[in-house]
Amino acid sequence: MHKLKTPELHVECSACPIRHRAVCSRCESDELSQLEEIKYYRNFQAGQTVVWSDDPMDFVGSVVSGVATLSQTMEDGRTQMVGLLLPSDFVGRPGRRGAAYDVTATSDLVMCCFRKKPFEKLMTETPHIAQRLLEMTLDELDAAREWMVVLGRKTAREKIASLLSIIARRYAVLEDRQSARSASFDLPLTREAMADYLGLTLETVSRQMSALKRDGTIILEGKRGIVVRDMSRLIEEAGDDSDGGFLV
Amino acid sequence: MHKLKTPELHVECSACPIRHRAVCSRCESDELSQLEEIKYYRNFQAGQTVVWSDDPMDFVGSVVSGVATLSQTMEDGRTQMVGLLLPSDFVGRPGRRGAAYDVTATSDLVMCCFRKKPFEKLMTETPHIAQRLLEMTLDELDAAREWMVVLGRKTAREKIASLLSIIARRYAVLEDRQSARSASFDLPLTREAMADYLGLTLETVSRQMSALKRDGTIILEGKRGIVVRDMSRLIEEAGDDSDGGFLV
DNA sequence: ACTCTCGTTTGATCTGGGTCAAGGCCGACC
DNA sequence: GGTCGGCCTTGACCCAGATCAAACGAGAGT
Numbered sequence: 001m002h003k004l005k006t007p008e009l010h011v012e013c014s015a016c017p018i019r020h021r022a023v024c025s026r027c028e029s030d031e032l033s034q035l036e037e038i039k040y041y042r043n044f045q046a047g048q049t050v051v052w053s054d055d056p057m058d059f060v061g062s063v064v065s066g067v068a069t070l071s072q073t074m075e076d077g078r079t080q081m082v083g084l085l086l087p088s089d090f091v092g093r094p095g096r097r098g099a100a101y102d103v104t105a106t107s108d109l110v111m112c113c114f115r116k117k118p119f120e121k122l123m124t125e126t127p128h129i130a131q132r133l134l135e136m137t138l139d140e141l142d143a144a145r146e147w148m149v150v151l152g153r154k155t156a157r158e159k160i161a162s163l164l165s166i167i168a169r170r171y172a173v174l175e176d177r178q179s180a181r182s183a184s185f186d187l188p189l190t191r192e193a194m195a196d197y198l199g200l201t202l203e204t205v206s207r208q209m210s211a212l213k214r215d216g217t218i219i220l221e222g223k224r225g226i227v228v229r230d231m232s233r234l235i236e237e238a239g240d241d242s243d244g245g246f247l248v
Numbered sequence: 249m250h251k252l253k254t255p256e257l258h259v260e261c262s263a264c265p266i267r268h269r270a271v272c273s274r275c276e277s278d279e280l281s282q283l284e285e286i287k288y289y290r291n292f293q294a295g296q297t298v299v300w301s302d303d304p305m306d307f308v309g310s311v312v313s314g315v316a317t318l319s320q321t322m323e324d325g326r327t328q329m330v331g332l333l334l335p336s337d338f339v340g341r342p343g344r345r346g347a348a349y350d351v352t353a354t355s356d357l358v359m360c361c362f363r364k365k366p367f368e369k370l371m372t373e374t375p376h377i378a379q380r381l382l383e384m385t386l387d388e389l390d391a392a393r394e395w396m397v398v399l400g401r402k403t404a405r406e407k408i409a410s411l412l413s414i415i416a417r418r419y420a421v422l423e424d425r426q427s428a429r430s431a432s433f434d435l436p437l438t439r440e441a442m443a444d445y446l447g448l449t450l451e452t453v454s455r456q457m458s459a460l461k462r463d464g465t466i467i468l469e470g471k472r473g474i475v476v477r478d479m480s481r482l483i484e485e486a487g488d489d490s491d492g493g494f495l496v
Numbered sequence: 497a498c499t500c501t502c503g504t505t506t507g508a509t510c511t512g513g514g515t516c517a518a519g520g521c522c523g524a525c526c
Numbered sequence: 527g528g529t530c531g532g533c534c535t536t537g538a539c540c541c542a543g544a545t546c547a548a549a550c551g552a553g554a555g556t
Contacts, residue, residue, distance in 0.1 A: 072397050074487060080400040082393035093386055095379075100390060127375040131343075134382045137389060138341055142348060144392040145330035149320050151399040152328040152447025156513065191534065199400025204513055206535055223522085223533075239322060404543065439504065452543055454505055471503075471552085 038118040042111045044068075050091075050103035050111070057099040059113040060092025066109030067188040070101040071196060081197040082144070086170050090136050094120050107188040151199045154239055159198040160208045161237035164218065168228055184227040212237070286366040290359045292316075298339075298351035298359070305347040307361040308340025314357030315436040318349040319444060329445040330392070334418050338384050342368050355436040399447045402487055407446040408456045409485035412466065416476055432475040460485070 041064070044050055050068060051057050063085050070083035070091075082101060085091060091103060094116070123129050150162045168183040177183070187194075191202040191209075198205065212218045217234055219227040228234050289312070292298055298316060299305050311333050318331035318339075330349060333339060339351060342364070371377050398410045416431040425431070435442075439450040439457075446453065460466045465482055467475040476482050 070393075072393070074397070074401065076487070078401040080397040082396045095383060096386065101393070124375070124379065127372070127378060130375065130378045130382055131372065134378055134385060135343060137382060137385045138344065141385060141389045141392060144389060144396065145318075145320070145349070148330045148392065148396060148399055149322070149328040151396055153322065153326040190532095201514055202534085203515080203536085207513090210535070239324070438502095449544060450504085451506085451545080455543090458505070 038114050038122075040113055040115075042113055044105040044109040044111070046105060046107050046109075048105045048109075050105060050109070051099040053099055053102045055099050056097070057092065058116050060090070060094055060116055060119055061111045061113035062090045063087050064110040064112050066105060066107045068103055068105050068109055068111075069189075069193060069197075070103055072101055079196050080199065081193065083140070084167075084197065086167075087174055090133075090140075092116070094123055094133065106190070106193055156198075156200055156204050156208050157211065157237065158239040159200060160194070160205065160212065161217075161234050162240070163194060163198060164212075164226065164228065165231065165234045165238050165240075168226075168231065168234070181231060182227065182229055183231055184221075184225065186224045187226050188224065286362050286370075288361055288363075290361055292353040292357040292359070294353060294355050294357075296353045296357075298353060298357070299347040301347055301350045303347050304345070305340065306364050308338070308342055308364055308367055309359045309361035310338045311335050312358040312360050314353060314355045316351055316353050316357055316359075317437075317441060317445075318351055320349055327444050328447065329441065331388070332415075332445065334415075335422055338381075338388075340364070342371055342381065354438070354441055404446075404448055404452050404456050405459065405485065406487040407448065408442075408453065408460065409465075409482050410488070411442060411446060412460075412474065412476065413479065413482045413486050413488075416474075416479065416482070429479060430475065430477055431479055432469075432473065434472045435474045436472065 042061075044066075053072065065087055068085040068091070069081050070085065071079050071081040073079040085103075091111070093100065123133070150159055154162060164187075167187065168185060169178075171185045172178045172180065172183055189197070191205045194200075195202040195205045209218075209220070213220055216229065217237060219229065221227060290309075292314075301320065313335050316333040316339070317329050318333065319327050319329040321327040333351075339359070341348065371381070398407055402410060412435075415435065416433060417426075419433045420426045420428065420431055437445070439453045442448075443450040443453045457466075457468070461468055464477065465485060467477065469475060
């Protein structure tokens, strides 16, 4: 986690995977300078759409701050979220035409972007960037598959607990508080968005949230604030196999 | 699709992605010879486990013929399939420790394998292999996400229709009969395996199969043979968004 | 031919979560 | 301060799919 010196923007790019994960891990300065040239930042407001599923999507990038979702909608309106993008997550499909999913900001969002063409060129010229991207894509694939278990086999209560523990864990990592027994964070999703993630209705989400509150597993502070008293309790509620893995 | 000259085995490797997709697409002979050295074939019988989810998994490879599944099981026994491996699909996680999922042969299976260490070495030395693998992993990710929609938002009938049309489409591609109006194939999965894929019970799967048969969408020939009268009808039953995409 | 096993089908009943409907809460805007 | 519009909560009822249970069919072994 380091400050970028893009003074016009004053953004702390704790996230940028290319710089932080792919490049910094090897620190080759010529790549850094190439990346600086094609890099730019974009801001979105809560609720705004970043790209539509069939837009050309001429960039790739990663989330610096805020939360975005990837979702897919059937013609009759049923929608399913297929990915949750938290700070440090990468978006984009190098070598692919369209976006394939709707990308929506669910809170105010800052993204660090690279124009796609030059990024792809850079990728073919710089072997370990492709390797890093493969690495990251494998992580996403693991997360997606883990999520298939949630969608296919868990009860409503377990689904909610799974979602909360994933988000809590992710923020714990970002804030380096991983060993804490309790956790608190702002849940940047509406009940409807949670429902779309979990394959439930918003009423069921609401009822299960109330139930978890009622028996003391979580505390709701205002509309979005969530306090988890005891992470291990929550993880147990999630019915988690494989110790809860490292979803999303 | 070309014959391999590995005479000891007499296998037609229509599948091997490294050779066929990554290498053949560029045909660089030095790589071919390197690959030949670390390549070997493995046969499995129907029902046999290829690797357990926490096994070290010292190889990567691809399916030459037959069908395998990737699945995950919760401690209480609920299981969810997270991937279906048909001929030409790649298995393995270069740069990863374990297998992460149970891999099981659901029919007699031939795999073309590469020992992992040398394969990884080759990968770092040969940029476009990493790129090809990234490509393939992105495809898998798309398939997994498409499947999340099926699991999260489709009805039992739509789920069955989705599964059948995915498999039909995959075999159509393999056999190069893509434009055919009808399709027929052996469904190499038990009702239980289908249920595990679809997040249903085997009874529900059986009932929905009977229903699809009853109203003439499919014909069952013996226990495993399936004939689809009219693919477009089946795809419609699948409730498919995005024209049915290119799942799995 | 008989029977054992394994997968499958079908029926009867139950239930978790969906659906429909009515308020409640709170910040924004007049 | 009032009311309007977004969310969220809660209740009452319903239904798709789960669960429980029985029986069927086909291949394999004796």
